[in-house]
Amino acid sequence: MSPDATFPQRPFPRDFMWGTATAAYQIEGAATEDGRTPSIWDTFSHESGLVTNGDTGDVACDHYHRYEEDLDLLAALKVRAYRFSVAWPRIHPDVTGPANQKGLDFYKRLIAGLHDRGITPLPTMYHWDLPQSLEEKGGWTSRETSYRFADYAATVLEQLDGVDKWTTFNEPWTSAWLGYAYGIHAPGRSDIGAGASATHHLLLAHGLGVQACRDIRPGVEIGLTLNLGAIRAGSNDDADVAAAWRNDGNLNRIWLDPLFKGEYPQDMVELYAEYPPGFSVVQEGDLEIISSPIDFLGVNYYGPGTVMGEGREHEARMAGFHVGPPPSEESINHLHSIGVGVPGRPRTAMDWEIDASGLRELLERLSKEYTQIPLYITENGAAYHDYVGTDGAVRDPERIEYIKQHLEACLDAMDEGVNLQGYFIWSLLDNFEWGFGYSRRFGIVWIDYDTGRRIPKSSYYWYRDFINANS
Ligand code: FCB
Numbered sequence: 001m002s003p004d005a006t007f008p009q010r011p012f013p014r015d016f017m018w019g020t021a022t023a024a025y026q027i028e029g030a031a032t033e034d035g036r037t038p039s040i041w042d043t044f045s046h047e048s049g050l051v052t053n054g055d056t057g058d059v060a061c062d063h064y065h066r067y068e069e070d071l072d073l074l075a076a077l078k079v080r081a082y083r084f085s086v087a088w089p090r091i092h093p094d095v096t097g098p099a100n101q102k103g104l105d106f107y108k109r110l111i112a113g114l115h116d117r118g119i120t121p122l123p124t125m126y127h128w129d130l131p132q133s134l135e136e137k138g139g140w141t142s143r144e145t146s147y148r149f150a151d152y153a154a155t156v157l158e159q160l161d162g163v164d165k166w167t168t169f170n171e172p173w174t175s176a177w178l179g180y181a182y183g184i185h186a187p188g189r190s191d192i193g194a195g196a197s198a199t200h201h202l203l204l205a206h207g208l209g210v211q212a213c214r215d216i217r218p219g220v221e222i223g224l225t226l227n228l229g230a231i232r233a234g235s236n237d238d239a240d241v242a243a244a245w246r247n248d249g250n251l252n253r254i255w256l257d258p259l260f261k262g263e264y265p266q267d268m269v270e271l272y273a274e275y276p277p278g279f280s281v282v283q284e285g286d287l288e289i290i291s292s293p294i295d296f297l298g299v300n301y302y303g304p305g306t307v308m309g310e311g312r313e314h315e316a317r318m319a320g321f322h323v324g325p326p327p328s329e330e331s332i333n334h335l336h337s338i339g340v341g342v343p344g345r346p347r348t349a350m351d352w353e354i355d356a357s358g359l360r361e362l363l364e365r366l367s368k369e370y371t372q373i374p375l376y377i378t379e380n381g382a383a384y385h386d387y388v389g390t391d392g393a394v395r396d397p398e399r400i401e402y403i404k405q406h407l408e409a410c411l412d413a414m415d416e417g418v419n420l421q422g423y424f425i426w427s428l429l430d431n432f433e434w435g436f437g438y439s440r441r442f443g444i445v446w447i448d449y450d451t452g453r454r455i456p457k458s459s460y461y462w463y464r465d466f467i468n469a470n471s
Helices: 040-047 063-077 101-116 143-159 172-181 192-216 238-261 266-273 286-290 313-318 329-335 357-370 397-415 434-439 458-469
Strands: 017-021 081-085 120-126 165-170 221-227 231-233 296-300 305-309 337-341 375-380 420-426 445-447 454-456
Touching (some): 063 101, 063 454, 063 458, 081 420, 101 120, 101 143, 120 143, 143 192, 165 172, 165 192, 165 296, 172 192, 172 221, 172 238, 192 221, 192 238, 192 266, 192 286, 221 375, 238 266, 238 286, 238 305, 238 337, 296 357, 313 337, 357 375, 375 397, 397 420, 397 458
Parallel strands (some): 017 081, 120 165, 296 375, 375 420
Antiparallel strands (some): 305 337, 445 454
């Protein structure tokens, strides 16, 4: 499928940063090689029984061995940038000891390979693979972990030169809430109070990491990536409006307020006071550290969410909404809300609703209420039930359509003055989709997990031609 001559009707800026994204545990494999030690995701995938088909990241896309081939795929795609993550357990296998040279060397080769191909590296320091040894000391519920992160951040910044833009964290919400409060991601804990304290320690780690990096290399650009959303109330009923505001607090404001305003939202502090330790772990001076200025903000966006008040299933059905199972009992209990689906709205293979207007809404809110620093869409994309056709090709027109709609939303937001400077498709490759294992495919390149063979899908060729026409 070649790019539609009528799309987009307005041009993107010539220097817009087009890219694709991946993360270490999802693609690398080589889980026990060259001094890497287990992360919480190794433990969780091997032991929890909560990953579809018992899949693990042991081999994944075998990117650790096939990275040259993947770099060539990026080069042929003509992206300007590549977002990937550095695996903490490859760098600091025993957490406090010296850095592991072989782990560093892998990322040095990767970064050099990107530079050779004229591609800007955008590494993330933490995409969920906490060293298991730190989890055993409390993980993100322990303040110590924040300091260990700052040490690790300093190591990678010092050792991996040739990177001008670093991201500290990917989606701390997901680490804290799916990992510590709802028990569906590693490390699989189900405790709301732990979710709140992990929230604070992740933010503190981010702030300490930013400060450590600025001390070492003042000119470096540092940001973080949040998964933010447009949360809508199912009706104007007070119960639904209040439920939407609480969900907005947990997903958006609890991160954005401390980062950009230096304070936690009062309603969230009150809510989590009921769940010890909650925010009682906050110490004097922490918020100044957390609100250390950053140079850019990464936004991961997949779809909007609609919520209604707890116990309003009947009203939801009467209004024509779908009422699905909650992510966990804990989530309804503390946010006093239910998630509902808007009828008729298309969904991806993740069962996530597609509505690009939520992206525009979110970007405009960020720029009006929070910050004018450059924004990047660090992840956007969709899973579909792709397959290899009898002619050997993988055709994914729905993914192309999804991307186009979201790019239009980006342009709309930019027309309103939003300082958006780049867009990264999730993902370059099909990969280990966390609790869904290999059963969900987000790649613009198909992976044959038996042979490791890569087959660019039609979305890959579409994106290549689109970039060519728009840069
Ligand atoms: C995001 C994650 C990323 C990937 C996509 C589908 O939450 O950051 O690793 O799993 O979702």
